[in-house]
Amino acid sequence: MMASATRTFPKGFLWGAATSAYQVEGSPLADGAGPSNWHRFCRTPGLVKGGETGDVACDHYNRWKEDIGWMKELGLTAYRFSISWSRVLPEGTGRVNEKGLDFYRRLVDALGEAGIEPNATLFHWDLPAALEDRGGWQNREIADWFAEYARVMFRALDGRVRMWATLNEPWVVSDGGYLHGVLAPGHRSIFETPLASHNLLRAHGAAVDVYRAEGKHRIGIVVNLEPKHPATRSPQDLAAARRADAYMNRQFLDPLLLGSYPEELAGIYGEAWPEFPAADFDAIRRPIDFVGVNYYSRSVVKHEPKAWPVAAGRVRQPGMHTEMDWEIYPDGLAEILLWVGERYGKVPLYVTENGAALADPEPVEGIVHDPVRVAYLADHLRAVRRAMDGGVDVRGYFAWSLLDNFEWSQGFSKRFGLIRVDYATQKRTPKASARYYTKVIQSNGAALDE
Ligand code: FCB
DSSP: OOOSGGGSOOTTOEEEEEOOHHHHOOOTTGGGOOOBHHHHHHTSTTSSGGGOOSSSTTOHHHHHHHHHHHHHHHTOSEEEEEOOHHHHSTTSSSOOOHHHHHHHHHHHHHHHHTTOEEEEEEESSOOBHHHHTTTGGGSTTHHHHHHHHHHHHHHHHTTTOOEEEEEEOHHHHHIIIIISOSSTTOOOOTTHHHHHHHHHHHHHHHHHHHHHHHOSSEEEEEEEOOOEEESSSSHHHHHHHHHHHIIIIIHHHIIIIISSOOTHHHHHHGGGOOOOOTHHHHHHOOOOSEEEEEOOOOEEEEEOTTSTTTOEEEOOOSSOBOTTOOBOOTHHHHHHHHHHHHHHOSOOEEEEEOOOOOOOOOOBTTBBOOHHHHHHHHHHHHHHHHHHHTTOOEEEEEEEOSBOOOOGGGTTSOOOOSEEEETTTTEEEEBHHHHHHHHHHHTTTGGGGO
C-alpha cells in the first residue's frame, strides 16, 4: 500500500450522502401536495413487497431538523436530496403550492447554516399523478412541463443550491417503468420504452436551457452505470456485452454528450425504434457542468436469445453479493469512471450514489455493527481514488444512503443506510459504517490507508 501525503483527496472534495424524496419524506399529501405516480403505484395491489408505501417512510418531512443534526454529526460536507414535483406543483404544471416549496426552502436554509452543500435533484422517479394522466414520459410536452417546474425551483432555491441535477437514472425510469413494469408507472411495452428514454433526455435538455437563463451555479444529470463484462471471449458473448453496454450506459450518455444514440439500439428495439426528429439531438446535447455517476455493481453477461430485448443474460458470479443480489465489485467503480473520462472527455464527475443493502443486526449499545458495509465503503472509495490517480476529475462522493429507507418495489426490506431507521419508532441509530465514514471525512480520505 502506498502511504504518502498525496493520499488525501483534493481540497474541497465533497463528502456526502444521498436520499430521495419519495424514499424518505413520507407525508406525500401534506400541506396541499398532489399525489405522485409512486403514491398510486404503491396502492396497486401486488406491486410493492408487503404492500408497503412511502406514506410515512422515514418521516423526514417532519424530522428533517433531526436528520440535518445527523448529517452534522457524521461530518458530511454535502447532502444530495430530491424534490417532490407534486409537492411544489400539485397538478404538475400551473398552480404553485407555496407550502410545498417552503419545506425545501427550510431544508436548504438549514443545510446552509450547517455548512452542508445542498445538491438537489429535480426528478428522482416520483412524477405528479396528474401528468401521468396526460401520458407521463410518453407525451412530448413533458419537456415543457419539466422546464416549467425547473424554473419554479431555480427561482426559489438557486440562492442556496449551487449544484442541481435534472434527472436521476433515466435508464431505470425507462427500463423499470416502461419495459419491465417493476417501477412506476408499471408499464410493459417495448414501444413505449425508447419514447420514455427520449423524452426524459429532452426534458433534461429543456431544464438545462432554463437554468442557463435563471441560474448562477452548476447543473448536470445523474446516470447509473455498470461495466458489462462478457462471460467468455466468444464473439456472441462479446456482442452481448456490447449490446448491454449500449442499452444501459451509452443510451443516455451518448446523446447527452455526443449528440446521437449508439447504433446498437436500433437492433435492440427492432420495430419499436422510432425515427426521432433531428432537432431533438441538439436540444438534448446541452453543455452540462458535471455528470453524476451512480454505481452499485458490474454485470457479467452472456449471449441469451430469450433475454428480452437485449439478448444478454446475467451470469451470477461467485463471491459476495448484497441483499439486492448485486455482486460487490469495487474495481468496477474505477473502471466505469475511467471509461467515462476516456469516452466523453473531461467532464467533471461526482459519484452520486454508491452503497450496499445488507442484513444488518439489531443495534447493540447504540450502534449497528455492519463490517461488510465498512469494507464496501472503504474499497469503493479507494477505487474512486484510483480513478482519480488515472486522471479522472472526480469532485465528490455521496454514499447511498444517509438513512435506511423505502427501497421502491422492495419496500422497507432492504437497508442501505449509514444510519439505521427503526420504522416502528422512527428512532435513528448510527451504524459502524457511519462512524468509519466520519473518520474518512475528517482525514479527507487519509483514513482509507489505515
Ligand atoms: C438507485 C436509486 C436509488 C436507490 C438505489 C438503491 O437505483 O437511484 O433511489 O433505490 O438504487
